[in-house]
Amino acid sequence: MAKKQNKKPDIINKYTGSSWAYTKQVREHFFKPKNLLLEDPRKAKYDAEGIVGSPACGDVMRIWLKIDGKKDKIKELKWRTFGCASAIASTSMLSVMVTERGGMKIDKALQIKPQDIIKRLGSLPDRKIHCSVLGDKALRAALNDWFKKTKQFSRIIVEGTQVLDPNTKTTEADIEEAVLEGATTLHAVQKRTKVGIGYPECLPKVEELIRFYREKYFGPDIK
Amino acid sequence: MPRYGYFFDYAATTPLDSRVFSAMLPYFKKEFGNPSNLYKLGRQASYAVAEGTKTIAKIIGCRPDEFVYTGSATEADNLAILGTARANKNKGSKIITSQIEHKGILAVCEVLGKEGFDIVKLPVRKNGLVDLDELKKELDDETILVSITYADSETGTVQPISEISKIIKNFRGEAGFPYFHTDASQAAGYLDIDVNKLGADMMTLSAHKLYGPKGIGGLYVRRGIKIEPIIYGGGQQGSLRSGTENVPGIVGFAKALELNEKNKNQNFKKIKKLRDILEKGIFKSIPKVVLNGHKDLRMPNFLNISILDVEGEALLLYLDELGIMVSTGSACNSLSLEPSYILSALGNSYEYIHGSLRFTLGHKNTKADVKYVLKHLPLVVKRLRDISPLNISLSKKEKISEPKAFIGGQMPHFLRKNKNGKKTK
Numbered sequence: 344m345a346k347k348q349n350k351k352p353d354i355i356n357k358y359t360g361s362s363w364a365y366t367k368q369v370r371e372h373f374f375k376p377k378n379l380l381l382e383d384p385r386k387a388k389y390d391a392e393g394i395v396g397s398p399a400c401g402d403v404m405r406i407w408l409k410i411d412g413k414k415d416k417i418k419e420l421k422w423r424t425f426g427c428a429s430a431i432a433s434t435s436m437l438s439v440m441v442t443e444r445g446g447m448k449i450d451k452a453l454q455i456k457p458q459d460i461i462k463r464l465g466s467l468p469d470r471k472i473h474c475s476v477l478g479d480k481a482l483r484a485a486l487n488d489w490f491k492k493t494k495q496f497s498r499i500i501v502e503g504t505q506v507l508d509p510n511t512k513t514t515e516a517d518i519e520e521a522v523l524e525g526a527t528t529l530h531a532v533q534k535r536t537k538v539g540i541g542y543p544e545c546l547p548k549v550e551e552l553i554r555f556y557r558e559k560y561f562g563p564d565i566k
Numbered sequence: 567m568p569r570y571g572y573f574f575d576y577a578a579t580t581p582l583d584s585r586v587f588s589a590m591l592p593y594f595k596k597e598f599g600n601p602s603n604l605y606k607l608g609r610q611a612s613y614a615v616a617e618g619t620k621t622i623a624k625i626i627g628c629r630p631d632e633f634v635y636t637g638s639a640t641e642a643d644n645l646a647i648l649g650t651a652r653a654n655k656n657k658g659s660k661i662i663t664s665q666i667e668h669k670g671i672l673a674v675c676e677v678l679g680k681e682g683f684d685i686v687k688l689p690v691r692k693n694g695l696v697d698l699d700e701l702k703k704e705l706d707d708e709t710i711l712v713s714i715t716y717a718d719s720e721t722g723t724v725q726p727i728s729e730i731s732k733i734i735k736n737f738r739g740e741a742g743f744p745y746f747h748t749d750a751s752q753a754a755g756y757l758d759i760d761v762n763k764l765g766a767d768m769m770t771l772s773a774h775k776l777y778g779p780k781g782i783g784g785l786y787v788r789r790g791i792k793i794e795p796i797i798y799g800g801g802q803q804g805s806l807r808s809g810t811e812n813v814p815g816i817v818g819f820a821k822a823l824e825l826n827e828k829n830k831n832q833n834f835k836k837i838k839k840l841r842d843i844l845e846k847g848i849f850k851s852i853p854k855v856v857l858n859g860h861k862d863l864r865m866p867n868f869l870n871i872s873i874l875d876v877e878g879e880a881l882l883l884y885l886d887e888l889g890i891m892v893s894t895g896s897a898c899n900s901l902s903l904e905p906s907y908i909l910s911a912l913g914n915s916y917e918y919i920h921g922s923l924r925f926t927l928g929h930k931n932t933k934a935d936v937k938y939v940l941k942h943l944p945l946v947v948k949r950l951r952d953i954s955p956l957n958i959s960l961s962k963k964e965k966i967s968e969p970k971a972f973i974g975g976q977m978p979h980f981l982r983k984n985k986n987g988k989k990t991k
Binding site: 344373374376379381394398399401402403404405425426427428430431525555 | 637858876877878880883884887896904905915916917952953954955956958
């Protein structure tokens with residue numbers, strides 16, 4: 344049975360009948376995940392650790408790194424993930440990407456985008472993309488942990504903290520969070536965050552972000 | 567593997583009964599007439615439709631002219647709600663329904679909300695039963711329609727329909743309003759669907775949940791109910807639903823309902839026994855499992871559980887690999903990425919819903935099928951729990967039940983500390 348299914352994308356969206364296909368690579372990494380760490384490690388066995396996600400939103404990833412400080416390279420990436428097929432497969436793929444060919448330079452690893460993981464997986468259903476977005480975030484969280492431990496404070500990545508509206512202190516992360524919680528229009532986002540009400544200069548940027556996150560999480564807008 | 571695989575999703579649909587198929591077969595080619603035509607071929611088709619309607623009417627305890635065929639249960643729901651709301655808008659503007667209705671009800675209520683109707687969605691208790699005190703409170707002179715499902719499609723919790731109809735009848739007295747509609751698509755397989763006993767003014771049925779064909783459903787509409795069509799045309803079915811009748815579909819629908827009625831009590835007992843073996847087996851072999859819906863007042867073929875620390879879609883795909891077909895309320899499995907609104911309405915936290923799994927049994931399931939599931943499910947759950955970094959505590963769920971997404975490299979909200987150094991809720 345498994346063999347037969349390998350030939351074609353086997354998961355078809357029951358509502359639209361399309362765009363819901365998992366590729367062979369996704370299957371492979373979902374059913375046979377690489378670099379899993381099934382037991383919590385002894386303290387100090389790994390050099391750094393990162394966790395992202397929440398059980399409420401359906402995805403949690405935890406990763407552990409071994410790092411070669413001299414070469415500034417990632418030697419090992421182990422992980423555990425709670426989530427759907429794309430979440431499990433994308434973390435597994437990330438672990439391969441970072442550790443193949445003797446390990447990846449940290450600077451290069453910091454550049455990994457969700458799209459890079461998706462490319463290696465063949466593709467992912469549009470609305471599943473947020474899952475693998477967490478993969479690269481988990482990696483950066485773990486690398487931040489490494490930077491803190493090794494006192495390389497200048498290298499710490501601060502994500503999503505750009506303040507858009509100085510009055511309400513609304514950040515990019517707030518916009519992302521609002522969109523993810525279902526506020527997909529400016530009006531709805533403003534209802535939640537009050538962004539731009541006293542500072543309309545930021546609205547074009549806010550609208551752009553809403554569109555970006557809406558497409559990221561809910562797929563391209565239907566015309 | 568059994569002929570139908572290890573199919574445990576009978577609430578989604580059922581395979582066509584071969585006796586139903588045989589009954590339908592002549593009406594595709596040989597007896598292809600249009601019931602509206604006067605010549606013999608047309609009359610024969612018309613006769614087949616009339617006979618089918620007689621059968622259905624007898625089973626649900628109504629007159630043949632009180633039953634209208636639709637293309638689906640969704641269409642029947644739409645007709646019941648839209649048709650009566652629009653026809654009686656001079657009588658009132660309030661419609662009462664519940665949070666656990668089929669989308670065929672809720673989506674159309676949303677449309678009516680935009681047209682100016684006042685839509686009230688009754689809350690449900692943790693056990694899945696609609697809060698009847700709330701219903702009594704909400705009933706007023708403006709209320710023209712109440713629609714409560716007989717059994718919801720996720721947990722299969724059975725609502726006390728005759729009790730609800732009594733409440734409504736007591737309230738309306740001579741006034742005639744509100745009408746009472748119930749969607750019996752899920753319930754019809756095993757429960758009594760006599761409209762007189764239930765006291766319903768309108769009732770939705772679906773053929774493909776009863777080993778009948780897809781593409782045919784129907785609505786019982788009590789005589790005297792003022793209702794407008796939602797589809798207009800040549801005036802078939804007393805002008806309430808224009809369009810050439812789906813003759814093979816109607817014949818199949820009637821046959822399926824007839825067969826379903828025959829051994830209903832036996833089937834109830836048989837399927838409940840099988841379901842209970844599955845239920846007990848799962849609770850015995852897998853730790854941290856929670857039952858969704860009512861423990862006793864539940865469809866005999868429904869088992870909806872939440873398996874903590876694993877995600878439903880991943881579970882579903884691992885089971886699919888073993889030939890086991892089930893359904894989940896996890897967000898990852900839905901188009902909107904929203905977790906099941908029915909399980910949410912029951913007051914379940916999101917992390918419970920993500921791990922929800924619905925088994926719905928049917929005629930083809932055997933003890934061996936159940937054994938097969940009980941052999942493999944614990945292994946699959948163990949595998950996914952090994953992969954999962956979570957360890958949600960059954961007793962301390964309030965700590966993580968906030969339906970908040972985690973964003974942008976911050977500390978996950980359930981681990982964040984507030985100013986006092988305590989973990990936030």
